[in-house]
Ligand code: NMX
């Protein structure tokens with residue numbers, strides 16, 4: 001019997017390593033289970049010295065290797081394409097889209113543990129993957145779910161503080177203010193004030209990060225219920241996973257909405273380091289500002305309409321199409337509406353990207369979710385129609401580098417379908433998810449001792465003189 005058990009364990013391992021080789025080589029698989037295997041902190045502690053050595057070797061052996069030239073266009077054009085940051089948790093390919101520690105979204109959907117067989121990945125599993133580069137098993141993810149629930153308590157004073165804000169304040173403003181309120185709990189800040197050695201920074205950054213990730217759903221749900229549900233609050237469930245619990249506290253207990261929330265929180269978590277929110281957090285954290293300060297800064301960037309707020313703008317724009325043309329809008333009417341938007345000097349929200357040059361795989365997996373769970377939803381059908389009509393028009397404009405939809409083009413109609421109709425709230429969901437990626441990298445920033453970020457800036461006069469000299473030499 002024992003022999004058969006070990007045979008089947010062996011074949012499980014074999015099929016895992018076969019999967020591993022086809023899934024990219026930065027991911028490792030966990031194969032043993034002891035109590036320390038269930039503990040994320042112990043796993044990290046074990047990995048850190050090895051990664052510190054790796055960075056040291058990279059600097060010593062390849063520190064002077066050129067990574068490319070940069071041009072005046074890049075300096076004037078928002079640093080597109082300039083490599084300038086180390087970001088370990090994910091990498092974005094312009095055509096393929098995001099890979100989390102080497103794994104694409106469909107691969108994550110396949111290998112990360114789900115709440116039930118065949119379901120969407122649990123965001124706790126993604127957190128584990130981003131932090132360690134290893135695919136966790138279900139027991140590890142369950143342990144992390146329980147740990148996050150244990151850390152989720154927020155002081156009542158937080159709610160009183162939020163109540164002191166104008167209820168009409170944008171939900172993102174309330175979220176950022178709430179994060180700043182929680183900053184007094186920063187263990188990193190306390191340890192730094194006591195003069196802790198720099199080799200120990202990551203430990204308290206880890207504490208703050210896990211506490212912050214754990215506490216955000218309660219804060220975010222409070223803001224939602226305060227603004228839209230007459231302040232009738234729903235306490236945390238004592239056994240649900242992170243995504244399920246968040247949906248529950250918001251007031252949504254349809255199992256499909258729980259699945260949507262798990263998928264949503266997984267796919268919005270990280271998009272390499274150069275996007276506005278991640279880069280902001282990385283920059284602020286490089287001054288040794290604690291995770292709360294750094295993440296609050298990131299949220300302020302996410303609240304901009306060219307970044308995270310685009311998810312709000314998309315649903316409002318789609319609803320304005322319906323208001324003006326009805327749900328059964330014809331292709332001709334749709335084209336006219338898009339041109340009207342463009343001719344009034346606005347962007348078509350949810351389309352285009354600073355890096356991507358194809359349809360965002362985050363869009364595609366949301367489309368697959370819609371095809372499975374809400375194929376007849378009229379707004380989903382409108383989103384599908386836009387996919388056919390918008391790209392040729394943006395291409396015709398002649399200046400748009402990527403005419404394809406991004407993550408925000410799809411998320412609103414899914415939430416709207418399950419009753420979360422308040423578009424102004426959508427960026428808060430993005431923010432809760434983004435904490436997972438930003439905090440994971442921030443812990444590594446501290447573990448690797450990454451330095452203060454301080455690029456060089458120049459004036460137009462400096463550039464003019466430099467370019468003149470370059471032309472004559
Ligand atoms: N609608 C109209 N014009 C656009 C669009 C669009 N969707 N996308 C790009 N353009 C314009 C852009 O405004 C710029 O015009 P101008 O030269 O007059 O300033 C020109 O095309 C070239 O821009 P790109 O180089 O293609 O794009 P860039 O990297 O500068 O900006 C975005 C990327 C995402 C800011 C831009 O595509 C956009 O504004 N999209 C709509 C807003 C949106 O969906 N943002 C969400 C991005 C994802 N996220 O969650 O963060």
Ligand code: MLT
Pocket residue numbers: 270271274275276277307354355406407
């Ligand atoms: C993101 O998820 O951060 C956005 O797609 C923007 C970006 O990557 O620049």
